[in-house]
Amino acid sequence: MAPTSALDMPDMPSGKLPPHLELQRTRVICAADAAAHTESIQYSGAYALSRIDNSLRLREFCDNFRVEVFSLNEDDIEFDMIGIDAAIANAFRRILIAEVPTMAIEKVFVANNTSVIQEEVLAHRLGLVPLKVDPRLFEYKSESDLANEKNTIVLKLDVVCSRQDGRIKNATVKSEQLQWLPNGSEYQIEKTSKTYTSFSCSQETLPALKDNPIASRYPDIILAKLRPGQCIELEAHAVKGMGKTHAKWSPVATARYRMLPEVALLENIRDSLAEELVEKCPVNVFDIEDLSRGRKKAVVARPRDCTLCRECVLGDGWDKRVQIRRVKEHFIFSVESTGALPPDVLFLESVKILEEKCQRLLVELS
Template sequence: MAATMKNVDEIRNRVILGEFGVKNVHTSDFPGNYPGYDDAWDMHKFQKNFRIDVVHLDESSMEFDMVGIDAAIANAFRRILLAEVPTMAIEKVFIYNNTSIVQDEVLAHRLGLIPIKADPRLFEYRNTGEEAAEEEGSEIDTIQLQLKIKCSRNPRASKDSSDPRELYLNHMVYSKDIKWVPIGNQADVFADSIIGPVHDDILIAQLRPGQELDIIMHCVKGIAVSPDSTYGAWRRCGECFADCCTDRVTSFGGGSVMVWGDIFLSHHWR
């Protein structure tokens, strides 16, 4: 059924977030789509109307608006950035000692989700296959990280204190405790680079006196979507849409709707 004239402007100019899905994301730039509108696609008109407004840009993130383009095309760019931009991620975790209450597999999963700050353009892809999987990484395709920490009692703590921050030393294990261990000539090649976790305040585990972690991690280059993908895509949590581009019309009677489309370019998505 053809849309009524009073709904044409809304369909052409608004993406509707409904209770059961997103509407009006299809293209309308072809003749005869809506009566009374000349929607023939024109290159000069597109070049005149299309623009990219950079809202925020720093060394770890970029926020921009794509104006004058269909939502489906903008979404395609978002998916390409998420899935096909190479990153360095922790692939292998060698646990030599783990006396914490966190199981080995849970600990390895947590470590694998920590975004790593390293330029993937300076590394090669590791060869796939059973033979390559058994080979040790080299300086051209692998980053080696180490997490070695042990919790102990603080001899200077007050006897009446019950605060773990005063009673124990190294009882909170953060991503800042992960150290880079250069392989081969990496110390010279990356002398001006800071390789390690993007964020220093990611909590990994909590320890008590006598408990310790001794772990080696190997990071390799990969993309989020590949035939044998084991890599994650880290996205900034919580952002769904920009309030400045939203018309609040009505609220739903119940339930919830989740939409994600944020782009985060900090070597990893989180």
């Protein structure tokens, strides 16, 4: 952006921010060496001298806020969240990672393990296996609670490796071999007739679980490797928990956002320079537009693809021709679910949790 001389500036505040300030307010400038203006300006009186009220107004927010889903499938979602502050967007991200609950294996009762893998390592691996079950059907289980059908899922793993007609059976134990026990634990507590769970009814009777039995989301996660004669026999108890306790309860592989990339050509880039620019970008952000008389002009065709490698602003004089920016209140949000819930549902859950938190705050305040 060309520097503006003080003499060229309008004398009187016009009720609008001058363009360079507006740019600072709404864009992050990503220069070759560092990013500038990364902070969002929160203070309502930040532009008081220009007679501009910077306070956040609900009406304006409601008018400007938009969500546009870019892509959605079983596991991933990418959507644009426009007109929102980074703090809020980040809150959703944080909640998705740490506070949306899922079910994960927490306790493992090993009846027999003659494999090379150590029990605690196996238990750790089991814990990280994502389970395909809606956590909203279950309750949290506190230390003092008895395991019942509302707070515990019991899975069984019983594998014996053997040599059968020259082939080794069950050489690798995979997550598909985890069997759901809807009636709870089968193991009895020593010297009692009780088992480790006290289910009042089978979990299969629950309508939501009737048609889609609980299993690992992915059938081919390797849990252990065995040799003939070795076996693993265990029962795993999954409970509800949150990602902040342990990463295994995190419902997302990752949830992240990026600000919308914006690539500005500060001057017309023509001919060989245009070709050079197109050549420079490894992700093909630029295109060449043919002008008349065989002349060419560079245009920004796919700014959304920009990965900020900053190749286009490197080199002699290029920082004067191209500027990479990020639009501050436009977030490209993407969520990769681990499989317990679809990604769109996950995001809504996070909204609910944030809402709940706000409610709680209001209650505390009143």
